[in-house]
Amino acid sequence: xxxxxxFDALRRAMAENSEQPEGxxxxxxxxxxxxxxxxxxxxxxxxEALGHQLKVYNYSSEKDKMFVPFSRLLxxxxxxxxxxxxxxxxxxxxxxxxxxxGMLDQPHIPLASIEKWLGEMEHRYRLAGHTERAVRSVEFxxxxxxxxxxxxxxxxEAWLAADRDRMADCHACELHDQGWxxxxxxxxxxxxxxxxxxxxxxxxxxxxxxxxxxSSLAPLLRLGxxxxxxxxxxxxxxxxxxxxxxxxxxxxxxxxxALSGNEARGLELLAQRPAYFTDDGHxxxxxxxxxxxxxxxxxxxxxxxxxxxxxxxxxxxxxARELAAHARAEALELAARxxxxxxxxxxxxxxxxxxxxxxxxxxxxxxxRATPRPAPAAPVPEQVAPGGAGQPGLPALLAEARRLxxxxxxxxxxxxxxxxxxxxxxELDVRDRAEIADHRAMGLGPDGAELFERAAVLYAEAGxxxxxxxxxxxxxxxxxxxxxxxxxxxxxxxxYEKGRALYAEGGTGVPQAASVVMxxxxxxxxxxxxxxxxxxxxxxxxxxxxxxxxxxVGEHADGDVRLASRAAESRAMLGELAGLRGDTxxxxELFERAAxxYVAAGLPWFAVEYEARLAQLAHHRGDLPAAEGALRAAxxxxxxxxxxxxxxxxxxxxxxxxxxxxxxxEAADQALEAAHWADEAGEGPTLGAWARHQLGGLLLRQxxxxxxxxxxxxxxxxxxxxxxxxxxxxxxxxxLGDCLGELGEHRTAAERRLQAxxxxxxxxxxxxxxxxxxxxxxxxxxxxxxxxxxxxxARAGELWRGLGDVHGVVRSLRARAWLALGPEEGTGTxxxxxxxxxxxxxxxxxxxxxxxxxxxxxxxxxxxxxxxxDLLARSVGESTEEDAIREAFEEALVQVVxxxxxxxxxxxxxxxQRTGAELAAGWxxxxxxxxxxxxxxxxxxxxxYDGAEGDEGDEGDxxxxxxxxxxxxxxxxxxxxxxxxx
Numbered sequence: 001x002x003x004x005x006x007f008d009a010l011r012r013a014m015a016e017n018s019e020q021p022e023g024x025x026x027x028x029x030x031x032x033x034x035x036x037x038x039x040x041x042x043x044x045x046x047x048e049a050l051g052h053q054l055k056v057y058n059y060s061s062e063k064d065k066m067f068v069p070f071s072r073l074l075x076x077x078x079x080x081x082x083x084x085x086x087x088x089x090x091x092x093x094x095x096x097x098x099x100x101x102g103m104l105d106q107p108h109i110p111l112a113s114i115e116k117w118l119g120e121m122e123h124r125y126r127l128a129g130h131t132e133r134a135v136r137s138v139e140f141x142x143x144x145x146x147x148x149x150x151x152x153x154x155x156x157e158a159w160l161a162a163d164r165d166r167m168a169d170c171h172a173c174e175l176h177d178q179g180w181x182x183x184x185x186x187x188x189x190x191x192x193x194x195x196x197x198x199x200x201x202x203x204x205x206x207x208x209x210x211x212x213x214x215s216s217l218a219p220l221l222r223l224g225x226x227x228x229x230x231x232x233x234x235x236x237x238x239x240x241x242x243x244x245x246x247x248x249x250x251x252x253x254x255x256x257x258a259l260s261g262n263e264a265r266g267l268e269l270l271a272q273r274p275a276y277f278t279d280d281g282h283x284x285x286x287x288x289x290x291x292x293x294x295x296x297x298x299x300x301x302x303x304x305x306x307x308x309x310x311x312x313x314x315x316x317x318x319x320a321r322e323l324a325a326h327a328r329a330e331a332l333e334l335a336a337r338x339x340x341x342x343x344x345x346x347x348x349x350x351x352x353x354x355x356x357x358x359x360x361x362x363x364x365x366x367x368x369r370a371t372p373r374p375a376p377a378a379p380v381p382e383q384v385a386p387g388g389a390g391q392p393g394l395p396a397l398l399a400e401a402r403r404l405x406x407x408x409x410x411x412x413x414x415x416x417x418x419x420x421x422x423x424x425x426x427e428l429d430v431r432d433r434a435e436i437a438d439h440r441a442m443g444l445g446p447d448g449a450e451l452f453e454r455a456a457v458l459y460a461e462a463g464x465x466x467x468x469x470x471x472x473x474x475x476x477x478x479x480x481x482x483x484x485x486x487x488x489x490x491x492x493x494x495x496y497e498k499g500r501a502l503y504a505e506g507g508t509g510v511p512q513a514a515s516v517v518m519x520x521x522x523x524x525x526x527x528x529x530x531x532x533x534x535x536x537x538x539x540x541x542x543x544x545x546x547x548x549x550x551x552x553v554g555e556h557a558d559g560d561v562r563l564a565s566r567a568a569e570s571r572a573m574l575g576e577l578a579g580l581r582g583d584t585x586x587x588x589e590l591f592e593r594a595a596x597x598y599v600a601a602g603l604p605w606f607a608v609e610y611e612a613r614l615a616q617l618a619h620h621r622g623d624l625p626a627a628e629g630a631l632r633a634a635x636x637x638x639x640x641x642x643x644x645x646x647x648x649x650x651x652x653x654x655x656x657x658x659x660x661x662x663x664x665x666e667a668a669d670q671a672l673e674a675a676h677w678a679d680e681a682g683e684g685p686t687l688g689a690w691a692r693h694q695l696g697g698l699l700l701r702q703x704x705x706x707x708x709x710x711x712x713x714x715x716x717x718x719x720x721x722x723x724x725x726x727x728x729x730x731x732x733x734x735x736l737g738d739c740l741g742e743l744g745e746h747r748t749a750a751e752r753r754l755q756a757x758x759x760x761x762x763x764x765x766x767x768x769x770x771x772x773x774x775x776x777x778x779x780x781x782x783x784x785x786x787x788x789x790x791x792x793x794a795r796a797g798e799l800w801r802g803l804g805d806v807h808g809v810v811r812s813l814r815a816r817a818w819l820a821l822g823p824e825e826g827t828g829t830x831x832x833x834x835x836x837x838x839x840x841x842x843x844x845x846x847x848x849x850x851x852x853x854x855x856x857x858x859x860x861x862x863x864x865x866x867x868x869x870d871l872l873a874r875s876v877g878e879s880t881e882e883d884a885i886r887e888a889f890e891e892a893l894v895q896v897v898x899x900x901x902x903x904x905x906x907x908x909x910x911x912x913q914r915t916g917a918e919l920a921a922g923w924x925x926x927x928x929x930x931x932x933x934x935x936x937x938x939x940x941x942x943x944x945y946d947g948a949e950g951d952e953g954d955e956g957d958x959x960x961x962x963x964x965x966x967x968x969x970x971x972x973x974x975x976x977x978x979x980x981x982x
Contacts, residue, residue, distance in 0.1 A: 004036035007045050014052045022060050022244040030056045034069075043083035047076060051091050058098050059206070059245045061279040064106055070099045093128055093167060096121050100138045104145045105284035107337040114142060125167060133162035137169065137177070144181065145338075147346025156181060172198045172208035180215055188219035199232070207246070210239040214252035221259055221360040229256065230366055235706040237269075247276050247285040255292040255354070258299050261363035264371040266296045271311040278313055283334055287347070290331040291354045297324030299359070328355060365676030367695050367707075368714035369684055397422050398432065405439065408565055408603055410641040413443040434458030438471055446482035449475045466508025466516075469495040473519035480523045485530065488523045496520045510556045514566045517552055521545035525573055528580065539577055546573045564601035568594045572610050579617075588617050595633075604637035608646070611637065615653060627657045644681035648674045648691065655694055664701045671695035689718035693732050700735050709739040726763075730756045734772065741779055750779035754792075770799035770808060777815065786819045793819070806844040807860055813837035814867055827875040834868040859910060862902035866917050869895035873924065886928065893924045912962045915941045919966070922973050935977035941970040 004010045013033055020026045030053040037049035050069045057066040077084060077092055084092065100121050103109045122135045136159035143152035160178075168174065175194050183191035197203050198212040213236025220229035237253045240246040250273060257266030270276075276289050293312075300308060300320040312318035312326070331351050338347040397419045404412035416439035423436070438455035441448035452475035459468035476492035499516035502508045524542040531538050549570045557563040575590030591614050595607035611634035618626035631654040638647065651674035658667035671694045678688035692715035699708035712732055719729050733756035740749035753776035760769040777792035793812045800808025817833035841861035848854040872892035876885045896917050903914035922937035945967055 004033070004040070007040060007042055010037055010040065010045055010049065014048065017052070017056070021242060022056075024060070024062065026056050027053075027060055027062055027065070043076070043080065044085060044088065047073065047084060047088050050076075051088060051095070054095055054098075058095075058102070059243075060281070061244050061247065061275070062281040063102055063245070064281045066102065067099060070095060090166065093125065093130065096124065097134055097138055097167070097169070101141050104141060105282055107283055107334070107341045109341075111146070111341055111343065118142060130167045131163045131165045133159060133164055134167040134169065136162055137174070140181075141177075144184070145347075146342040147344050147349075152181070170203065170205045170208075172203035172205045172212070175203065176208055176212045176215065179212065183215065183219050188223055191219055192216060192223075210236060210243070210246060211249045214240065214246075214249035217252055217256040218259065218360075221256070221364075226260075226361055226364050229260070230364060231704065231707055234366065234368070234710040238706050238710055241272070244275075245282075247273075247279070247282065248288050250276065251285070251289040251292045254289075254296060255357070258292065258296040259357060259359050260361045261359060262366060262370065263296060263300055263303070265366065265368070267310055270296075274311065274314060283337070287331050287334040287338070287351060288354075290327045290334070291351050293327035294324050294331060294355045295357060297321070297327060298355070300324075331355065363676075365672050367672045367675055367692060367711045369688065369692065369718065370676075370679045371684075394419070394422055394426060401439070402435075406561065408561055408606070410605055413439055416440065417443070429462075430458055431462040431464070434462055434464075434467070434471075438474075441471075441474070441478075444478075446478050449478045449482075452478065464508075464512075466499065466502055466512030469499040469502065469508075470512050470515035470519070473499070473516045477519045477522050480526045485523065485527045489520075489527070492520045492523055510552065511560070511562050514549060514552055514563060517545070517549050518566055518569070521549055521570075521573065525576065528577070539580060543574065543577050546570050546577070561601055561603065564597065565603055565606060568597035568601065568603075568606065571597060575610070575613075584617055584621070588614060591617070595637075599637065605639065605641040608634045608638040608642065608650075612650065612653070615657070619653075619657060624657050624661050628654065628661075631657065644677045645683055645687065648677035648681060648683065648687050651677065652687070652691055652694070655691075655698075659694075659698065664698050668695055668698040668702065671698055685718040686723055689715050690724060690728070693719060693724070693728055696732065696739075697735050700739055705739040705742040709736060709743060712736040712739065721759075726759055730759050730768065730772075733759075734775075737772075737775060737779065741775075741782070746779045746783035747785070750776050750783055750785075750788075750792075753779055766799055766803055770796055770803060770805070773799055774808065774812060777812070781815070781819060790816050790819050806840055806857060810837045810840050810860055810864060813840065814864060817867075817871060821871055821875060827872075830871060830875065834864070834871055837864045838868065855906060858902055858906060859913075862899045862906070862910065862913060862917070865895045865899035865902060866913075866920070869893070869899065869917075869920065869924075889924050889928050893921055893928070896921045896924060911944060912966065915944055915966045915970075918944075919969055919973065922970075926973070926977065931977040935974055938970040938973040938977065941966060942974075 004013060010033065013036075014030075017026055017029045017033065020029070030049075034046070034049040034053050037045040040046075050073050054066045054069045054073070057063060057069070073092055077089075081089070100114070100117055103114045103117060118135070118138060121138065122132070125132075125135055136155050140152055140155035140159055143149075143155055156178075169177075175198050179191040179194035182188075182194060195212045195216055198209045199216065201209070213232045216232050217229050217236075220226070220232065233253060233256050236249070240249045240253070250269070254266050254269050257263060257269065270293065276286075277293075279286065297310065297320045300306065300310070301324060306321035306324075307319050310318050310320050310323055312323045318326070332348065335348040335351040339345050397415070401412065401415035401419050404415045416436060420436050420440065423432075428436075434455050437451055437458060441451035441455060444451060452471050456468045456471035456475070459465075459471055472495040473492055476488045476495070479491060480488035495516055496519075499508070499513055503510075503513035521542070524538075524545045528535065528538040528542040547570075549566055553563045553567045553570070557567040571590055572594035575587045575594060578584075578590060579587035591610045595610045595614070598604060598607040598610075611630045615627045615630035615634070618624070618630060631650055635642070635647070635650050635654075638650070642650075651670045655667045655670040655674060658664075658670060671691050674691035675688050675695060678684055678686075678691055681687070692711050696708045696712035696715060699705075699711060712735055715732055716729075716736070719732055721729055733752045737749045737753040737756065740746070740752060753772050757769055757772035757776055760766075760772055763769065773792055773796035777789050777796055780786075780789035780792055793816045797809050797812035797816075800806075800812060813833050814837050817830045817837070820830040820833060821827060838861065841857055841864055845854055845857045845861065848857055869892040872888050872895060876888050900914050900917035900921060903910040903917060906914075918937050918941050922934040922941075925931075925934040925937065945963055
C-alpha cells in the first residue's frame with residue numbers, strides 16, 4: 001500500500017474506501033488509514049480517520065468494534081475540543097446515538113452501563129444546546145428492548161413531542177422506528193401509515209427504505225395485502241442483498257418466505273449469505289437471523305422435508321431437521337444472554353414467538369424463479385389381503401371410482417389406481433378386473449393399446465360384448481395417438497361393424513355403441529387433421545362419422561352425462577372441420593355451442609379446450625374482449641381439474657390479450673400466475689422463463705423498476721436462443737438495462753446493454769444493435785467511465801452511419817463532445833466533435849430528398865447549435881483569464897443565435913425551443929456587458945407569446961408550463977437589465 005503523504009490524500013482515500021462494499025475488507029482499509037493519519041501529526045486527520053473507522057464498523061457485521069474508536073474520539077474531545085472543526089463536532093454528537101443504541105445489541109455490556117451512558121448522552125446534548133428528541137428516542141429503544149412497555153410508551157410520546165433539531169435521526173429512520181413500535185404493539189395499519197412516506201420514496205437514507213420495506217412484510221401479510229407484500233419483498237431484498245450490515249432486514253425477508261409458502265426461495269436466500277450463520281459482531285441481528293432460520297426449517301420439516309439438505313453453517317452438511325435444532329438452540333442461547341443482562345424474559349419471549357409463527361398465506365407467487373415446493377409424502381394405502389381386515393374398504397373404493405367415472409370427473413383415473421393398489425392380492429370378479437384394466441389403459445395414453453385389448457377379453461368373459469367391443473375400439477384409437485393412423489383405421493373396422501350390428505340387434509346399449517362409433521370418428525378426425533394441404537374427401541369422411549355419432553346419441557343425451565359429452569364433443573369436431581375448411585365464423589359458432597353443452601351437462605372442465613380455441617380465433621380476428629371472456633371462462637371452468645401447465649398457458653394467453661388492451665397491471669397479474677403454474681408444472685426453465693420475461697416487461701411499463709429487475713434477472717439464466725429465440729434474450733437484457741438505469745445501477749446497466757448489443761451484432765438488421773450500443777454508452781457515462789463511454793458512442797456512431805441515420809450519428813457526436821469537456825482534456829476535442837455534429841446536420845439537410853426529412857434535420861441542427869453554445873459557455877473554468885472568458889462567451893453566443901434561427905425557420909412547432917435559445921442568448925449578452933441587447937431579446941420572447949394562453953396546471957396546484965416559464969424568465973431578465981441600465 002502506498003503511504004499517505006498529506007491530509008488531502010488521506011481524505012481522498014477515505015472517500016474512496018467509503019464507496020467500497022460493506023465488509024471486513026473495507027474495515028481493514030479504514031484501520032490502515034487510521035495508522036497513516038497518525039503519521040501526519042495532524043489532530044484533525046486522526047479525528048476524521050477515527051470517524052471514518054467508526055462509520056464503516058457501524059455499517060458492517062463488526063459493529064462491536066465501533067466502541068473503541070468512539071471512546072478515543074470522546075477522550076480527544078474532552079481534552080482538546082478545539083481540534084475538532086464544526087463538522088467533526090457535529091459528527092461526534094451524532095454518533096453518540098449509534099453507540100448508545102448499539103450497546104443494547106451487545107449482551108456483554110451491563111444494563112447499568114447503558115443507562116449511565118444514556119444519562120451521559122443527555123448531559124452532553126444539553127450542554128451542546130440540542131433538544132431531547134434524540135435522547136428520548138434512545139431511551140425508547142432501551143425500554144422497548146427490555147420489555148418495559150410503560151416506560152417505552154412514555155419515552156415514545158416524549159420523543160415525538162420534542163422539537164426536531166440537527167441531532168434528530170433523519171425522517172426516514174424516525175418513521176421506521178415509530179412504525180416498528182406500532183407493529184410490535186399489534187397496530188399494523190398504523191405502522192404502515194407511518195411507513196408510507198418512506199415506502200413511497202418521500203424520505204430516504206443509507207438504510208431506508210431498506211429496513212422499512214423489510215419490516216412491512218409481516219404486517220402486510222397479516223392484513224391480507226399480499227400484492228404489496230410481494231412488491232416490497234422484491235424491492236427490498238434487492239436493496240439489502242449486498243449490504244453486510246443488513247442481517248436483521250435480511251432475516252425479515254427469510255421470514256416472509258417461510259410465512260408465504262415460498263420455502264424454496266427462503267433456502268436460496270440462506271445460501272446467498274453463509275457468513276450470516278456465524279458472524280458474531282452483532283449478536284442481536286444474529287439472534288433474529290437464527291430465529292427465522294429455525295422457523296423456516298420447522299416449516300420444511302412440517303411439510304415432510306426434514307431430511308432435505310439445506311444451506312447452513314460451514315464445515316458440515318445439514319438437513320432441515322438438524323439445522324432447525326441448531327438454529328433454535330443458538331437463538332435461545334443468545335436470547336438468554338440478553339435476558340440475563342436485562343433482568344427480564346422479554347427477548348426470549350420474542351424469540352419463541354417468532355420461531356412459532358404460522359404461515360399467513362398458503363402460497364404467494366413472487367414472479368421470480370422458484371423450485372416447486374414438494375408435497376408431503378402421500379400415505380400408502382393399506383394392503384388388502386383376501387379376507388383381511390381391510391377387505392370392507394375395497395367395495396367403497398370401487399363404488400367411488402365408478403361414481404367418478406360415470407360423472408366423467410378428470411381424476412377418476414387416480415381413483416381406479418387406488419382401487420388397483422388396494423386390490424393387490426384380493427380375489428376380484430372378472431368385471432372388476434376388466435374395469436381396472438380399462439381405466440389403467442386410459443391413463444397410459446398411446447401406450448395403452450395392449451391393456452385395452454386385455455380389458456376387452458375380460459369384458460367378454462364377464463358377459464358384456466358391447467363394452468368389450470368399445471375397449472377394442474379404444475385400443476385402435478390409441479394406435480392413432482402413437483402415430484399409426486392407417487393401422488388404427490384397420491384395427492377399428494371390425495369392432496365398428498360388430499358394434500353397429502350388436503346395437504341393431506339390441507345386444508348392447510347406446511353408451512357402448514356410441515363409444516365404438518366415437519373411437520372410429522376420432523381416428524378419422526386425426527387423419528383429416530394430419531393431411532397435407534386441402535383434403536376434402538378426408539374431411540367429408542370425418543364429418544359423416546361425426547354426424548353418425550350425433551344421430552346415434554340423439555335424444556338419449558338428455559339426462560345422461562356420458563351421452564351428453566359425446567354430443568358436445570361431436571359438435572366441437574364439426575367446429576374443427578369448419579376451421580380446417582377455413583370457415584372460422586362457423587367454427588366459432590360450433591365451439592361456442594360445444595362449450596355451452598359441456599357446461600349445461602355439468603362437465604365444465606371439458607369446455608376448457610374449446611374456450612381456449614375460441615380465444616385463439618377471437619384474438620386472430622382482433623376481437624380482444626371476446627378472447628378475454630373465453631380465456632376467463634376457461635380458467636373458471638377448469639377449476640381444480642386444470643393441469644398446472646395448462647393453467648400456465650391460459651394465464652399467458654390472457655397476459656397477451658390484456659397487454660394488447662393496455663391493461664398492463666392486470667396483464668402483469670396474469671403473467672405472475674403463469675410463472676407460478678409453470679414452476680409448479682416443472683416447466684420453469686421454458687414456459688416459466690417466458691412468463692417471467694413477460695412479467696418483467698409489464699412491471700417496467702408500470703414504472704415498477706425494482707420489481708421488474710428482480711424478475712428479469714431471475715428469468716435470464718433460463719432464457720436461451722434455442723428455446724426462446726435471440727430476440728427474447730435481447731429484449732430481456734434491454735429491459736433489464738432500462739430498469740437498472742432507473743435504479744441508478746449504471747455500471748450493471750451498461751453490462752446488460754453491451755451483452756444485448758453483442759447478440760444483436762450478428763443480426764442482418766442493425767437498428768437494435770446501434771440503439772443498444774448507444775444506450776450502453778449512456779450508462780457508461782453515467783457510471784463515471786468516460787473513456788469506455790466514448791468508445792461505445794464512437795461505435796454507435798459508426799452503426800448509425802451504416803444505417804444512414806444522421807440523427808443517431810449527430811447525437812453520438814454530441815454525447816462524445818460533452819464527455820470530452822473537462823479540465824484535464826481541455827476543450828479542443830469537445831469543440832471539434834460538436835463542430836462535426838453541426839457539419840453532419842448541414843450536409844444531411846442539403847442531401848434530404850423531402851420536406852419532412854429537411855424539417856427533422858433542421859430541428860436536429862437547432863439542438864446541436866444550442867448544445868454547442870452551452871458547451872462553450874460551460875468550458876470556462878474558474879481560473880480562465882477574463883479575455884478567454886469573453887472570447888468563449890462570444891463564440892457561445894454565435895451558436896445560440898444560430899440555434900434560434902434554425903428553430904425560427906420551423907415556425908410555431910418549435911416556438912418554445914426558439915424562445916429558449918433567445919433567452920440563453922440574452923443571458924450571454926448580459927454576461928458580456930450588453931444589457932440593451934439582452935433586454936431586446938427578452939422583449940422579443942414576450943412578443944412571441946403575445947396573446948398566447950397561459951398553461952398553468954389544470955388542477956390549480958400552482959404549477960406552470962413552458963409558456964409561463966418562458967414569460968417569467970423573460971420578465972426577470974427585462975427587470976434586471978432595466979435596473980442595471982438605471
